[in-house]
Amino acid sequence: MKAPPFGYVKARELGQVFDLLDQHGDEAKILAGGQSLIPSLNLRLSRPTLLIDINAIADLQGIRETAETIVVGALATHVALEKSPIISRYVPLVAAAMPHIAHPAIRNRGTIGGSLAFADPAAELPACATALEATFILRGRSAERRVKAAGFFHGLFETDLRPGEILAAIEFPKATASHRFAFSELARRHGDYAMIGLAAASPQPGTLRLAYFGVADRPVAADRAAACLVKDGAAGIEAACACLAEDLEPSGDLNAGPQTKLHLAGVLLQRALPSLLTSA
Amino acid sequence: MEQHDINVIVNGQKLRRRVSARQHLIDFLRNELSLTGSHLGCEHGVCGACTIQVNGTAVRGCLMLAVQADGASVDTIEGLSDSGAIADLQDAFHKHNALQCGFCTPGMLATAAELVEQHPNADREEIRAHISGNYCRCTGYHAIVDAIATVLDARRKAAGGSGA
Ligand SMILES: Cc1cc2nc3c(=O)[nH]c(=O)nc-3n(C[C@H](O)[C@H](O)[C@H](O)COP(=O)(O)OP(=O)(O)OC[C@H]3O[C@@H](n4cnc5c(N)ncnc54)[C@H](O)[C@@H]3O)c2cc1C
Ligand code: FES
Ligand code: FES
Numbered sequence: 001m002k003a004p005p006f007g008y009v010k011a012r013e014l015g016q017v018f019d020l021l022d023q024h025g026d027e028a029k030i031l032a033g034g035q036s037l038i039p040s041l042n043l044r045l046s047r048p049t050l051l052i053d054i055n056a057i058a059d060l061q062g063i064r065e066t067a068e069t070i071v072v073g074a075l076a077t078h079v080a081l082e083k084s085p086i087i088s089r090y091v092p093l094v095a096a097a098m099p100h101i102a103h104p105a106i107r108n109r110g111t112i113g114g115s116l117a118f119a120d121p122a123a124e125l126p127a128c129a130t131a132l133e134a135t136f137i138l139r140g141r142s143a144e145r146r147v148k149a150a151g152f153f154h155g156l157f158e159t160d161l162r163p164g165e166i167l168a169a170i171e172f173p174k175a176t177a178s179h180r181f182a183f184s185e186l187a188r189r190h191g192d193y194a195m196i197g198l199a200a201a202s203p204q205p206g207t208l209r210l211a212y213f214g215v216a217d218r219p220v221a222a223d224r225a226a227a228c229l230v231k232d233g234a235a236g237i238e239a240a241c242a243c244l245a246e247d248l249e250p251s252g253d254l255n256a257g258p259q260t261k262l263h264l265a266g267v268l269l270q271r272a273l274p275s276l277l278t279s280a
Numbered sequence: 281m282e283q284h285d286i287n288v289i290v291n292g293q294k295l296r297r298r299v300s301a302r303q304h305l306i307d308f309l310r311n312e313l314s315l316t317g318s319h320l321g322c323e324h325g326v327c328g329a330c331t332i333q334v335n336g337t338a339v340r341g342c343l344m345l346a347v348q349a350d351g352a353s354v355d356t357i358e359g360l361s362d363s364g365a366i367a368d369l370q371d372a373f374h375k376h377n378a379l380q381c382g383f384c385t386p387g388m389l390a391t392a393a394e395l396v397e398q399h400p401n402a403d404r405e406e407i408r409a410h411i412s413g414n415y416c417r418c419t420g421y422h423a424i425v426d427a428i429a430t431v432l433d434a435r436r437k438a439a440g441g442s443g444a
Contacts, residue, residue, distance in 0.1 A: 008345065034345070042323050055348070104395075105340050
């Protein structure tokens with residue numbers, strides 16, 4: 001199917017984006033990589049009257065290193081993250097997730113900002129951002145807000161973004177020598193959305209965040225299970241798996257029922273364990 | 281309907297055209313320029329039949345608007361064929377019988393072209409992962425993987441043979 005008619009503006013700077021969002025309200029949609037928006041137009045799931053193409057805006061580009069963080073512009077493409085030596089060194093969880101996101105031709109255009117703003121509960125990056133406790137930098141015309149990943153995802157395709165705001169950048173804490181991480185997912189075909197997946201990060205011994213995706217309407221942090229592993233290490237794995245039922249309360253979907261999902265969540269946790277607990 | 285002027289280089293040729301905002305790049309290529317080598321299957325990014333190259337990287341022609349190609353260089357299967365850039369891939373597909381109906385082949389070749397350029401050391405597993413986004417309904421992929429692996433091998437030998 002073809003997209004219904006709409007207007008198109010290639011914005012040159014952020015001020016212009018805010019003007020257009022003010023003028024057009026809900027009728028306008030931001031166009032980043034288009035790899036989720038254009039299919040939804042083609043399927044006529046959404047009927048905006050204006051697309052605001054942000055691809056030319058320099059403020060939203062690039063991957064930058066600061067003393068303690070890595071700041072990734074919303075327009076950084078999946079392939080840029082996949083190839084970036086800064087990401088593989090300082091945000092290795094994201095580097096590990098990248099090859100699982102869609103297919104090469106889609107990764108060439110899809111952006112990190114688009115993926116996070118879209119907030120698909122089966123997507124990899126929202127879970128990575130949750131596991132790493134990334135900070136989302138949201139820009140409005142007159143103010144900037146910083147929101148932690150845990151507060152950014154509100155539900156199915158719903159985020160903390162307010163009318164007139166855009167996601168400008170994402171800030172990840174830099175991995176240090178003690179950083180441990182694990183990424184794994186189960187998908188029917190390589191590159192398809194996962195049936196279930198796990199993004200896990202331990203910035204230093206004694207801290208661990210397990211973020212599951214494909215189990216609910218947003219990424220879910222399995223904090224009880226993480227606490228068992230922090231307390232007892234590998235010996236805590238059985239208790240951790242038992243906790244997953246409370247942490248996740250998965251709903252079934254087309255792929256699998258709740259019990260199967262819970263079982264698979266445990267399988268992924270067992271697979272992740274060796275990378276999370278290796279001593280420095 | 282809202283119209284925009286675009287300047288675009290298609291298969292090496294500079295063009296200026298007027299397109300409607302909602303026109304997809306693949307429809308522009310097929311309907312306005314009669315470049316019908318790239319195919320349309322699903323129109324939502326899943327099948328890969330519409331894969332072309334924009335500024336040298338593979339993209340889905342159905343997930344990009346023609347107006348977004350303003351200032352870009354676009355190569356379709358026609359251009360990639362005529363320039364000889366993928367002659368060895370085409371040859372290998374032919375030899376290995378890596379197609380039956382051929383519907384997926386232009387997209388497969390555009391995807392494979394990027395792989396052989398960017399990942400000269402890819403193994404079979406990596407070849408499979410790279411073409412995982414392209415559906416073929418006919419061959420079961422084995423022959424396609426064989427063909428791409430042959431080309432990678434031959435290119436590596438050629439590079440080694442010339443001392444590179
Ligand atoms: C066949 C196929 C398979 C896929 N498989 C996967 C997969 O396995 N895992 C996965 O994670 N993704 C997958 N995707 C989606 C893909 O990764 C997209 O690239 C991504 O979800 C959206 O990024 P985008 O830049 O293309 O955003 P767009 O499609 O341009 O935008 C998506 C949404 O976000 C909004 N938006 C974009 N940027 C901003 C911003 N800076 N601020 C505020 N709002 C913004 C848009 O208005 C729109 O509503 C798949 C896509 C396809 C077509
Ligand atoms: S037609 Fe573009 S991916 Fe199927
Ligand atoms: S050869 Fe028929 S779809 Fe691939």
